[in-house]
Amino acid sequence: MSSTGISNLENDQSLIKGCVENNRIAQNQLYTLYAAQMMGVCLRYARTREDAQDILQEGFIQVFRGIEGYKFKGPLEAWIKKIFINCALQKLREKENNYSFITIDSATEIYKTSYSIAEKIDLKILIKCIQSLPLISRLVFNLYVFEGLKHREIACILKISEGTSKSNLFDARNNLKKQLQNLDYFSLKTAANE
Numbered sequence: 001m002s003s004t005g006i007s008n009l010e011n012d013q014s015l016i017k018g019c020v021e022n023n024r025i026a027q028n029q030l031y032t033l034y035a036a037q038m039m040g041v042c043l044r045y046a047r048t049r050e051d052a053q054d055i056l057q058e059g060f061i062q063v064f065r066g067i068e069g070y071k072f073k074g075p076l077e078a079w080i081k082k083i084f085i086n087c088a089l090q091k092l093r094e095k096e097n098n099y100s101f102i103t104i105d106s107a108t109e110i111y112k113t114s115y116s117i118a119e120k121i122d123l124k125i126l127i128k129c130i131q132s133l134p135l136i137s138r139l140v141f142n143l144y145v146f147e148g149l150k151h152r153e154i155a156c157i158l159k160i161s162e163g164t165s166k167s168n169l170f171d172a173r174n175n176l177k178k179q180l181q182n183l184d185y186f187s188l189k190t191a192a193n194e
Helices: 003-020 024-045 049-069 076-095 116-120 123-131 135-146 151-158 162-182 185-192
Strands: none
Touching (some): 024 076, 024 123, 049 076, 123 135, 123 162, 135 151
């Protein structure tokens, strides 16, 4: 292990020890280190910025409550991110009881796309497009694309069939493709500045 790897491990251990002891300075340092990145995760799952902020707050509460259980068996960031994803999924289950599922039968076309417009898209616009997806499509899209889960794993997490997971991913991609194709340069610039 390199000296920076050892130094990072020692810093993580010290930070975690402080958080376990409810040291506000250590908790603030952990928050400062990961808040922006975890807000990005929250925004992908939430429908609005306010919902994302609620998830962010609840996620850090869960991180601080459970930090004693972190075993240094992987990056601290990955452990924290997993908590935030689970928190986001739980919040969405509580908030939106009526999932709108797209069945496999409704997915009749083979997904084809050109992402030339993607090069012009600001991250804020992409997040707004993802937030506008129906709940289950948004969840499947995030878990598949950003978290790298397989449809089998997604089906288990969301308690849906693999076919439903696949069709919701198909629907999400088509929905995003249509949204992005309908954007012109002016609307890209306007949305980016909001």
